[in-house]
Amino acid sequence: MIPLEFVNRIFTQKYIDAAALLEALNEPSPVSIRLNPSKCKKTPTDSEPVPWCENGYYLKSRPSFTLDPLFHSGCYYPSEASGMFLSEVIRQTVDTTGNLRILDLCAAPGGKSTLISEMLNEGSLLVANDAIRTRAAILSETITKWGSGNTLVTQNDPLSFGRLPGYFDMIVVDAPCSGEGMFRTEVARNEWTVGNTAHCQERQKRILADVWPALKENGILIYSTCTFNPEENEENLKWLAGNKKAESIRINISIFDGIAEIENGTVFGYGFYPDKVKGEGFFISAVRKTGSQESFSIKNQKRVNLRPDRKDYETVLKYTSLPEGRIFKWGDELFSVPCGMDEYLYMFDNLKILTAGQKLFVIKNKSYIPSHELALSSNLKKDVYPVSEILLSESLAFLRRDNFMLKNAPPGWNIVTYKGVNLGFVNNIGNRVNNYFPVEWRIRMNLPEAGKENIISWTQRGKSDITVSGQLNYNKT
Numbered sequence: 001m002i003p004l005e006f007v008n009r010i011f012t013q014k015y016i017d018a019a020a021l022l023e024a025l026n027e028p029s030p031v032s033i034r035l036n037p038s039k040c041k042k043t044p045t046d047s048e049p050v051p052w053c054e055n056g057y058y059l060k061s062r063p064s065f066t067l068d069p070l071f072h073s074g075c076y077y078p079s080e081a082s083g084m085f086l087s088e089v090i091r092q093t094v095d096t097t098g099n100l101r102i103l104d105l106c107a108a109p110g111g112k113s114t115l116i117s118e119m120l121n122e123g124s125l126l127v128a129n130d131a132i133r134t135r136a137a138i139l140s141e142t143i144t145k146w147g148s149g150n151t152l153v154t155q156n157d158p159l160s161f162g163r164l165p166g167y168f169d170m171i172v173v174d175a176p177c178s179g180e181g182m183f184r185t186e187v188a189r190n191e192w193t194v195g196n197t198a199h200c201q202e203r204q205k206r207i208l209a210d211v212w213p214a215l216k217e218n219g220i221l222i223y224s225t226c227t228f229n230p231e232e233n234e235e236n237l238k239w240l241a242g243n244k245k246a247e248s249i250r251i252n253i254s255i256f257d258g259i260a261e262i263e264n265g266t267v268f269g270y271g272f273y274p275d276k277v278k279g280e281g282f283f284i285s286a287v288r289k290t291g292s293q294e295s296f297s298i299k300n301q302k303r304v305n306l307r308p309d310r311k312d313y314e315t316v317l318k319y320t321s322l323p324e325g326r327i328f329k330w331g332d333e334l335f336s337v338p339c340g341m342d343e344y345l346y347m348f349d350n351l352k353i354l355t356a357g358q359k360l361f362v363i364k365n366k367s368y369i370p371s372h373e374l375a376l377s378s379n380l381k382k383d384v385y386p387v388s389e390i391l392l393s394e395s396l397a398f399l400r401r402d403n404f405m406l407k408n409a410p411p412g413w414n415i416v417t418y419k420g421v422n423l424g425f426v427n428n429i430g431n432r433v434n435n436y437f438p439v440e441w442r443i444r445m446n447l448p449e450a451g452k453e454n455i456i457s458w459t460q461r462g463k464s465d466i467t468v469s470g471q472l473n474y475n476k477t
Contacts, residue, residue, distance in 0.1 A: 002183060005194050010228060015260050020275035021228075025183045030278050031059040032081040033456075034111070036146060037118055038378040039421055040075045042458040052256055053084035055118070058278060059456070066445055068455040069395040069418040074145035074376055076456075079111040082181075082272035082279030085259075086172070086222065087115055089270075093170075093220050093249055093286050099123035100169045105158060105211055108135035110142030112174055117148040125339045126151040127168075127347075131158070140355045141441060147376040149322075150338040152347065153355035158210040163350040166216040166295030173211065174224045175204045181226035181281020184274070201231045205239060212244050217293040221246070224284040228271070233283040234264040241267055245291030298346045306341065308334060315368050316360055320379045326357070334361045334368075336379065372438050375415055375424045385425075386414045393450055398423055399443045401435050409433075419458070 002025060011018040033044070035055040043057060050056030058081065065071045065078055090096065096119050107113045108130040117126050128143055128151050130136040136155040143151050161168075178197040182188035208223070215221055223240075225232055240246055248267045253259045258276035262269040262283075272282040306328040308316070315334075316327050322336045328344075329335075337344045337357040347353065358377050361368040374380055388409045390398065395418040397404040406414065409428045416423050427434040448454075 002189060003192050006180060006183075006192065013228070013230065015262055015271065016228065016273060017275060021273050024273070024275035027184070027274070029184045029280060030081060031062045032079060032084070032279070033057055033059065033076045034079040034084060034115060035076045036074055036114070038148065039073065040070075042460055045457040045459045050081045050084055052088045053081075053115075054087070056081060056084045063456050064454045066443060067396065067447070067453045069392065069399060069423055070421055070456070072145065072399055072441070072443075073418070073421045073423050074147050075421050077111055077114055077142070077146070079115070080226075080280050080282075082277060082282035083112065083174075083224070083226075084115065085270070085272070085282070085284060086112055086224065087119065088256075089222055089251055089284055089286050090116070090119060090170070092251055093222070093288075096120060096124075100125070101167055102126045103161065103168045103171045103211070103214065104128045105161075105171060105173050105207070106130060106175060107153075108132070108139040110139045110146075112172060113139065113143060113151060114146045114148075116172065117143075117146065117151050120150055122150075124150060125343075127154055127351075128152070129154045129156055129161075131156060136354055143355060144358075144373050145376055147358075147373075147378045149336060149358045149377055149379050151355075152338065152344075152353055152357065154347075154351045154353050156351050158207045160351060161211050161214040164296070164347070165213050166219075166293045168214050168219060169216060170220045170222065171211055171215050172222045172224075173207060175207055175232075176200065177204070177225035177227040177232050178229055179226055180228045181272075181283075184280070197227075197229050197231060200227075201229075201236060204232060204236050208236070208240055209244070212240075212289075213293070215289050215293070216295060217289055217291070219289050219293075220249070220286055221289065222284065222286045224282065226280060226282055228273070228281055228283070230262075230264075233271075234262050234267055234269045234285070237267045237269060237285050237287065238264050241287060245289070246287040247290050249286040249288055251286065298343050306330060306345075312363075319370075319374070319381055319384045320360065320377070321381060322379050327360075330356075332363045333359055334363070335359050370413060370425050372424050372436060375422045380422075386410050386412075387417055388414050388426075389417050389420070390423075392418070392453065392455075395423060396443065396447055396453075398426070398435060398437055400447075401437055401439065401442045403435075404433065406433055 010016050047057040104113045107128040113128040130139050140153040178200045179188040250268045260271040269285040308329040326336050358373045359371040360374050388406050411428050414426050425436040
């Protein structure tokens, strides 16, 4: 049952058609994914574009993502359609052609972080953070699979980012909330209480206040929740604007059907209601920081030399398209970082970093052992390793770390691919193939009979697949 207190409240919210919303909350949730443009050049067969996200698609039914090798390779990510509107808000408020520093504060499991990362240029940096250790580990896995290499994954309380005053051009806060937008699930309904909505509102205010100093003057903060509660949504933004010198930014939604504009004084928010849009419940709003903000400059950091030697550089440059200034050596491991060395070391001193860009090689007995991250990286050069295309059954064996053989593969390091997309490294030593898929990521579920895997089928992508999201030019003031 949908909680009665919730029902009574939404009938007082004039921008909600309460009866229609309650009916929609008893219908099945739509299924949607977002494609990785650096890896996926096809579209799901018999799918429908998400209107406000260029790479978003609705599926007719829910496939088994676990049994799809393309999911494990970072070819796409299962992502809720309403939340994909973040890409449109960023496009209308931030010039992504410049070199940006962006924080995704409450980032796990990683859908929004991967969306942000694909919008940035080569000189930009994304810090994807989650305060909870287990969630941050999932976030790190998602970022690694996506392969863009422009993201640091951190595990910090929002207050920790006050050590980087005025550092970020944009901060995204997808705040923990009461979850009313997910009322199509029993879990969300059962966990909801009036007291929890009040607790969420206070926690959200604390998160906003704690991270606010890290946003530079004239920087953009994008705030979102998956709830319909005005106390957690527009009232929080009104509080922020009144207490932290921020101005609300109005988003042009004229070409999108069903999105509700919520106006509360000088604050504008945007509501997604399942009776009006094909998606879950969602709220999003953007503000600009108008008050003055102290900033800091990153000085040369005094630390043990982390720069690789010439042979290390030559190896990395042979296999990747990375610039020398982004490569460093930590012990016997070679990494690429998505910023300059001094900038990275400053953050290392002030934040708990879980994933420092991409691990490239482990040096063992003067040999360079490639990492799984390298196989999935968009910075890996083509044709530098032998490639073996394998079937679905063999791909699932690889993802389970089961034994399998490669036919006609040369000895040494090989990349196995499925439908032309890299899955990872194997080392062919003649009488067997050593599987280097990460143990902690392996598939543990039982496999169905061959041909009954229920995974996505694909069609070659064409110009007609581009959605209306890219057709307007907006004034970003």
